[in-house]
Amino acid sequence: MTLESFFFYLMAAFILYSAYFVVTARNLFRCAIGLAASLIGIAGVYLLMDAQFLSAVQVAVYVGGVVVLVVFAVLMVSDVTQKEYLRSPFSRSVAAAIIAELLLMIVAAAAVVQGFGGGARPAPDSASVREIGHALLATGPGGFALPFEVISLVLVAALVGACTVAGDRDDGEGGERR
């Protein structure tokens, strides 16, 4: 067993265990922490695949941004500690498990049977910051200048929308805006 496969299985176990936490934990705060752990594990897998920049982005934006946002929201929504969360009925859980299992079987079988035949190769050059930057600003075929600009619009729209939706007051209640 090489060092790489050892780290791969370690990361995979870590990711799946944290994902299990996200899916099953009753306490929302634990869900958020499980998601953070899972995302860090995925960043580690990116490192294994020589995508260093992507790994850094994953940690900075996902773990540092999205998860922190989720934690803030969980803390603002004060029924975190509420013990009696409504659970789905058991039959529904079984049905969901069967559906998820079938999906897993189909996707995994497709991946394994298809046999894409990607062998071990030297580390790619195109995952470097330089290449990603060139790709994001290139306008020709294979360039991502348009998605790059569109995503900035999407982010602005999401920010404004989020502020508008979350910042509204109850009707008739004159509390000051926080």
Add this chain to the structure above:
Amino acid sequence: MSPGLEHYLVLAALLFSFGVFGLLTRRNLVAMLLCVELVLNAAALNFVAFHRFLYQGDPAGVVFPILIIAVAAAEAAVALAVVISLFRHRKNLDARAADTLSG
């Protein structure tokens, strides 16, 4: 033998099915949002795996996950804003409580 493309694809498939299972069973809106994040990450993992093992010359495989991350961040911001607003009006985060628009 070091892990190949199939290993990463199976890992992503596992993560995806975890997310789908959570999405189908959880009834809390924030928990459902977290499960969606798992699904999105599984997709991004597939992109990077294909980039690493099959299409090394094409930077699309690493640019797309970045776009996915940006869209996921926007989605999380909007969804959490809706959750906070809903909680203010309903004091409840059960997915079935959000039926204001149903006739």
